[in-house]
Structures are given as C-alpha cells and as structure tokens.
Amino acid sequence: MAGLRLVLVGWGAIAQRVAALLPEGVVLAGVGLRPGSTADLPDGVVRLDSPEGLAGLAADLVIEAAGRTAVEPWGCAALAAGADFAPASTSALTDVALLDRLVAAARQSSRQLVIPPGALGGIDALAAARVLPLSEVRHEIIKPPAAWAGTEAETLCDLRKLTDAVAFFEGSADQAAARFPQNANVAAITALAGLGMARTVVALVADPGAVRNAHHVTATGDFGRMTIRLENRPMTTNPKTSELTALSLVRLVANRVNPMVI
CATH class of the missing domain: 3.40.50.720 (NAD(P)-binding Rossmann-like Domain)
Structure with missing residues (x-):
C-alpha cells in the first residue's frame, strides 16, 4: 500500500x-x-x-x-x-x-x-498453537526495581532495598494488565494470542540484578511445549517500556507497505 x-x-x-x-x-x-x-x-x-x-x-x-x-x-x-x-x-x-x-x-x-506483539516475540507461534487446545500459558515479566517505581509494586515490596529478585504479583492476565497498565500491557497480548485473560497466568518480578526488561513465556498443549525468552533494552526516555514495543509498531506499519511480509 x-x-x-x-x-x-x-x-x-x-x-x-x-x-x-x-x-x-x-x-x-x-x-x-x-x-x-x-x-x-x-x-x-x-x-x-x-x-x-x-x-x-x-x-x-x-x-x-x-x-x-x-x-x-x-x-x-x-x-x-x-x-x-x-x-x-x-x-x-x-x-x-x-x-x-x-x-x-x-x-x-x-x-x-x-493487536501488535509489543515487547514480545513468538506471538505468532503461540497464536498458531491455540488452533489445537492449549492447556497452560504462563508469562513472567522481570524488570529492574526502577521500572516498577510509581506503580502498585511500591506497596507490595520495598523496591529500594531489594537484594534478590521478588515476585510481588501472580495472577491472571487481566488482573496484571489492569493493575499495572504501564508495565504489563504485554500480558494482555499473551492472553489474546493464547488462552484468554482469565486462564493466562502472569507473574511480575522486580530483580535488582536485571539490566533489561525480560519476558519468559511458557506454553503447553496438543502442539507440544514452547518457551519464549526475551531480554529487551528499556527505552531511554521511558524505562517502563521496552525498545521493542516501538519497533514492533514500526514492523506493523512496514508490513502494510513492503512487497514481502514476514
């Protein structure tokens, strides 16, 4: 186009x-x-x-x-x-x-x-796998404590004093995305691609040893088992968001005009 x-x-x-x-x-x-x-x-x-x-x-x-x-x-x-x-x-x-x-x-x-893939990769594989019944999808979002500043995470753990990784939230994708909309947008994408909001399990982790925003997605079903692991560089102008979030939108646009689409 x-x-x-x-x-x-x-x-x-x-x-x-x-x-x-x-x-x-x-x-x-x-x-x-x-x-x-x-x-x-x-x-x-x-x-x-x-x-x-x-x-x-x-x-x-x-x-x-x-x-x-x-x-x-x-x-x-x-x-x-x-x-x-x-x-x-x-x-x-x-x-x-x-x-x-x-x-x-x-x-x-x-x-x-x-629906853009946002900070995730492998969403095409997850969406393909759901053609056969999926049985379980789990998504862990791991970010440095500073990336969780200004969110409800501050009331669930002491972000400034962490010495080890802490999973401060575990629940459904709709709960995670609703309570942490700036950090867990991507949980909604996983859910829409796979098992849906209520059946997708999301864990949110603050890790003082992390230097990137990481996503670990595991899925099992009749197709087999997949594990998707990404470590994304945060945007310098917004550490709550991964650079890949913007890049995925650029790719979405490019696929509308390029003669070959991947």
Missing part, C-alpha cells in the same frame, strides 16, 4: 520513536493529542485535538500510543472513518465489553483491529 496514511495517537516516547523510524512509502498524516497539548509536531502533520478529526484525514491505519483511556474513543472513531486500528495500550482490552465493541466496529466497517 504505497502512500499509506498513518495517524499516531499520542506524541510520547513510543509515538516519537515510531515516527522517527517509519519506512519509505508511509505518510504521517496526523497526530492525536490531548486538548491544550503544546507538543511540537513535524512540519505538515495535522494536529488532531479530538477523534472526530479522523473523519477528514482519509487515514489507512491509526496507532494508539497515548494510554488506555484513549483506546475506546480513538479506536471507534478510526474504524468508523475506514481505517484499521492498532492499540499499543493493550491493557485496555482486559475490558471484555470494550473489546467486543471494537471487534463489532471493525466488522461493521470491514476494517481490522490489529
């Missing part, structure tokens, strides 16, 4: 990284911002102060990177305007009713709700 028209919602660390790495053949047509934002946008990029502005931009793809509260208004508006919609704040999709509304909107407009 040469000349793909892209709209980014948000202009934080993730959106700016994506914009800097867009492949040839992609036009950044607009950026959705909160009213009153003083963000400095690139020349020629339309500023959108509300989702209603999408109707006049003829966008092909809208990517949300502004936080979970932006997912519903911008997602519904994007799909109604004839664009595909990719939410980076996948923790919002723990709201089953919201997920159902977005899927229904995509079906009605003959567009797609696209």
